[in-house]
Amino acid sequence: MTTVNQVFAQIDSLTPQPGETEAISLTQAMHRVLREPAMTSEDQPPFDRSSTDGYLVRADEPAKKVRLISTHSPGQSAPPLPPAGSAIRILTGSALPKHAGLIMQEDTRPAGADFIELLKKPDPTLIRLQGSHSRKGSILLPAPSLLQPGSITLLASLGITQPKVSRLPRVVHLVTGEELVDPNQNPAHGQIRDCNSILIRTLLTSFSATLVTQQRVGDDRKLFRQACRLSLATQPDILLLSGASSVGDHDHAGSVLEELGFTILLRQVSVRPGKPFILAQNNNTLAFGLPGNPLSHFVCFHLFVRRALLRLSGLPPPPFLSATLIPGVTITANPRETWWPCHLGSDEGSLTAQPLPWRDSSDLSSLAQTNGLLRVPAGQEARSPCEVLPTIPW
Numbered sequence: 001m002t003t004v005n006q007v008f009a010q011i012d013s014l015t016p017q018p019g020e021t022e023a024i025s026l027t028q029a030m031h032r033v034l035r036e037p038a039m040t041s042e043d044q045p046p047f048d049r050s051s052t053d054g055y056l057v058r059a060d061e062p063a064k065k066v067r068l069i070s071t072h073s074p075g076q077s078a079p080p081l082p083p084a085g086s087a088i089r090i091l092t093g094s095a096l097p098k099h100a101g102l103i104m105q106e107d108t109r110p111a112g113a114d115f116i117e118l119l120k121k122p123d124p125t126l127i128r129l130q131g132s133h134s135r136k137g138s139i140l141l142p143a144p145s146l147l148q149p150g151s152i153t154l155l156a157s158l159g160i161t162q163p164k165v166s167r168l169p170r171v172v173h174l175v176t177g178e179e180l181v182d183p184n185q186n187p188a189h190g191q192i193r194d195c196n197s198i199l200i201r202t203l204l205t206s207f208s209a210t211l212v213t214q215q216r217v218g219d220d221r222k223l224f225r226q227a228c229r230l231s232l233a234t235q236p237d238i239l240l241l242s243g244a245s246s247v248g249d250h251d252h253a254g255s256v257l258e259e260l261g262f263t264i265l266l267r268q269v270s271v272r273p274g275k276p277f278i279l280a281q282n283n284n285t286l287a288f289g290l291p292g293n294p295l296s297h298f299v300c301f302h303l304f305v306r307r308a309l310l311r312l313s314g315l316p317p318p319p320f321l322s323a324t325l326i327p328g329v330t331i332t333a334n335p336r337e338t339w340w341p342c343h344l345g346s347d348e349g350s351l352t353a354q355p356l357p358w359r360d361s362s363d364l365s366s367l368a369q370t371n372g373l374l375r376v377p378a379g380q381e382a383r384s385p386c387e388v389l390p391t392i393p394w
């Protein structure tokens with residue numbers, strides 16, 4: 001059976017290049033992937049500025065008492081240097097002339113009408129010099145970069161208001177299972193609530209992809225095939241099939257994909273939870289047949305689908321971090337590699353992973369506390385340090 005690492009390598013080879021780019025506004029830029037380095041088109045700061053409220057004098061002003069000749073506000077262009085023996089009232093952010101001296105307001109006192117007394121010498125460190133943050137032409141944000149509030153603010157400060165970013169991957173999610181009802185319905189005996197639809201919808205919001213179509217399609221093979229065919233007309237980058245990926249009477253995912261022209265690349269992966277797993281390709285669409293049990297759906301999304309989404313966006317695969325195992329449920333050796341739901345925390349500055357209980361892959365009792373998956377290699381017990389994959393954006 002294919003190992004998790006082999007699936008990783010296969011996904012990487014199927015997504016050798018990031019997808020196309022598009023220009024967007026900064027208000028849409030959160031969690032998008034910048035594809036063009038952000039370069040300064042001018043020095044930063046663009047002119048010498050005051051970092052304080054105070055007084056502008058000549059840098060070599062010898063007098064202790066000077067005449068106040070005018071007031072200068074931020075937003076105006078720099079005033080000429082005042083003549084010796086005089087000062088200009090300056091506010092934080094005001095543009096300054098060359099050879100300026102600045103004295104903080106706290107280091108002065110009134111000395112009769114229109115005069116102030118200078119209690120200290122001008123302090124050059126009060127001036128934010130042109131180009132002291134960065135020089136024209138410097139790259140302040142390399143590409144690719146995942147855009148966050150800090151980086152979006154930086155782009156705004158540079159006047160980059162239409163950044164070039166990766167187009168969002170387009171995803172279709174078809175949910176099989178005659179037994180499923182919408183979560184807002186009361187299931188009859190034998191029915192269960194569909195959890196995978198909201199799971200994938202929210203995961204795609206967190207990991208930046210467009211959900212083009214999402215549909216419950218039951219277990220009728222003909223209807224399932226038709227739904228697949230129609231959804232492919234929207235040219236998704238990724239087709240996600242929920243359930244129907246194993247070998248049961250209703251498990252049509254593999255044969256329907258083949259009929260629709262997909263090449264099946266693998267049908268099983270040695271992972272727990274999540275063994276029935278299909279990976280297939282047709283032109284520019286990757287199809288994932290994900291196990292229907294919600295915990296397996298969750299794990300296979302984080303291990304495999306998320307990796308493909310990141311690579312299509314131009315980002316490296318998600319980081320596996322090293323954590324200290326702390327007491328939780330005992331994890332014994334299993335022939336399959338296990339990705340165990342855990343709670344990531346910290347203890348004296350180190351990352352910790354506490355395994356959470358789950359009885360089987362339909363058991364969601366711990367999913368609300370789960371913020372990571374802990375890797376337990378095949379045939380081994382869990383031990384410290386362990387490898388973990390955060391399941392919230394990190």
Ligand code: AMP
Pocket residue numbers: 175176177179180192193194195196197242243244245246248290291292293294362
């Ligand atoms: P399958 O992969 O179709 O064999 O489904 C495996 C198990 O997961 C079955 O017990 C299904 O009832 C359950 N299941 C499938 N899809 C969902 C879903 N969307 N939400 C909750 N449970 C599901």
Ligand code: MG
Pocket residue numbers: 176177178243244250292
């Ligand atoms: Mg099913």
